[in-house]
Amino acid sequence: MRLLNYAYTAYVTLLLFTVLLCNRTSTGNSDPPIHIHLTWQHSDMSNTITITWQTAFSDSGNTVLYDNVSRSGDPALYRYSASGKCHTYPGASGYIHEVELTGLKPGLTYYFICGGNGGYSEERCFRTIPVNFSHLRFAVGGDCRGNWSQRDIMFRAMSEFNPDFILLVGDFVTSGNNQTQWDSFFESLHENLVGSNGFTIPIIPCLGNHEENATNYYGQFALPGNEQWYSLDIGETVHIVVLNSEANPSEEQLQWLENDLKTHENYTWKFAMFHRPPFSSSKHGCWTEGRQYWCPLFDKYHVDIVFSGHDHNYERTKPINWTASKTSPQPSYSRGTMYIVSAGLGAPLYESGTEWWTAYSRSVYHFVIVGIFANKTLNLQAKNASGATFDKVLQKTPVIPEFQPPIFLSAMMATTTLLSILLRKHSKRTACRFQKNLQTKTLKEGENY
Incomplete structure (x- = not known):
């Protein structure tokens, strides 16, 4: 009798599962994509983009349908399509789908839907990064951690400025192994990183100490190379280096950094980003290993700005050439690097401080907007949660004449x-x-x- 009961229970369970599966696939709309976000898997920011999303089932579809005109979400009307792959990992809340679009035209708006058998997303759009731009704008911020309501406010405020992309300098969650926190973070990206112009804003992330080098980070971001350190390019004008301050800053990573900067030393603008700041007058202070290993290379190849987080405030340094002087700043940014601490996206604020290198510091929820112009000028503005500017600086690339008349x-x-x-x-x-x-x-x- 007990055997018959077991058999009956197994039969009913199988029947219910079959009904649910049939219902899911037949309706075609029961497992639509969530947590949609845009990154880059290769260095070319103008001709590629990667679209990532999550579903509950593995067979809900790995397809992106796209076009350079709006098709209002009708799958039958899009002229282009691309397929990708899906995966999961221990502790995940679903399946992660990644599709890379290649062969895109720079400076063009594309409309897309993503999904498949489980249903498609609503139509979204993005603009590829122009190679020959008159004005490029990006945002910078970090350290939202567990203050979700403040994080959402900051994401919405950043998006109002319609940046072409956003640098996120780590500590997106309080615990990197907590999938619930990641789900909240990616839901916020999905909902809030959409500009007032309607474009979904791509992100460039780096690891912080609170990510804990967890599988959850690597499982939900599609990034170049080993996904710990990598670089991205906009034509031959802008070069962005992403590093991992939570790994060994010497040996393999240091050699990679030197080779990368040497290869791109003639780019007009060079930026670096990683979590721990080499120069900070706040709670955690300076990351001395970064100063020892990386700052000499930033001096050698003249990296214009280094962005970090970790100390929950804002700080901008005077021009620093660590090789030339360890006690005083340089006379201009053409002779030294600007170091920015931007860790004001929601984590508890720390008291700001002042050291010999400090040009401006303030304990405030904030983000940074950087504008680059075709005349080789750069405008950096630090903005509070309401979008008001509280610090700004204008920088010009140096022009060295061939002779001295x-x-x-x-x-x-x-x-x-x-x-x-x-x-x-x-x-x-x-x-x-x-x-x-x-x-x-x-x-x-x-x-x-």
Whole structure:
């Protein structure tokens, strides 16, 4: 009898599962994508993009349908499609789908839906990064951790400025192994990182200490290389280096950094980002290993700005060349690097401080907006939760002339003056004879032409 009961229970369970599965696939809309976010898996930011989302089932679809005109979410109307793959990991709340779009045109708006058998998302759009831009804008921030309501406020405020992309400098959650916290974070990206222009805003993340190097991080972001340190390019103008301050800063990572910066040393603008700040006057202070291993390379290849988080406040340094001086700043940003601590997206604020390198510091929820212009100028603004600016700086790339006209002209003028003095010492007769001989010589040379 007990055996019959077991058999009956197994039969009913199988029947219910079959009904649910059939219902899910037949309706085609019971498992639509959630947690949609955009990243890059390769260095080319202008011709590629990767779309990532989550579903409850593995067979809900790995397809992106897209076009350069809106199709209002009708799957039958999109002219282009791309397929990807899905995976899961221990502790995940579903299946992660990744699809990379390649061969895109720079500076063009694309509309897309993602999904498949389980249903498609609503139509979203993004704009590829232009190579020859007149104005490029990106945002920077970090350390939202467990203050979800403040995080959402900050994400919405950042998005109002319609950045082309956002640098997130780590500590997105309080515990990297807690999937519930990750679900909240990615839901916030899905809902709030949409600009007032309607574009879904791509992100460039790096690991913080609260990510705990967890599988959850690697499982939900699609990034280049080993996903710990990598770099991205916009044409041959902007180069972005992403590093992992939670790993060994020397050996393999240091060698990679030197090779990367050397390869891109002629780029107009070079930026680096990682979690722990080499220069901070707040609670945690300076990350000395970063100063020891990485700052000399930032000096050598003149990285323009280094962005970090970790100390929950805002701080901008004066121009620093750590190789040239460990006690005083440089006279201008053309002679040194600007270091920014931007850790004000929601985590509990720390008291700000002041050191010899400090240009401005403040304990406030904030983010940073950076604008780059075709005339080789950069405008950096720190903004509070309401979008008001409380710190700003204008930076220009240095122009080094091929020669120094003032020195050359000065030498010529000095020589001419000396010759005039010597001539005045001769008699009028001698001067006339000199002029006559000079004229005769000139005429004879002219005859040979």
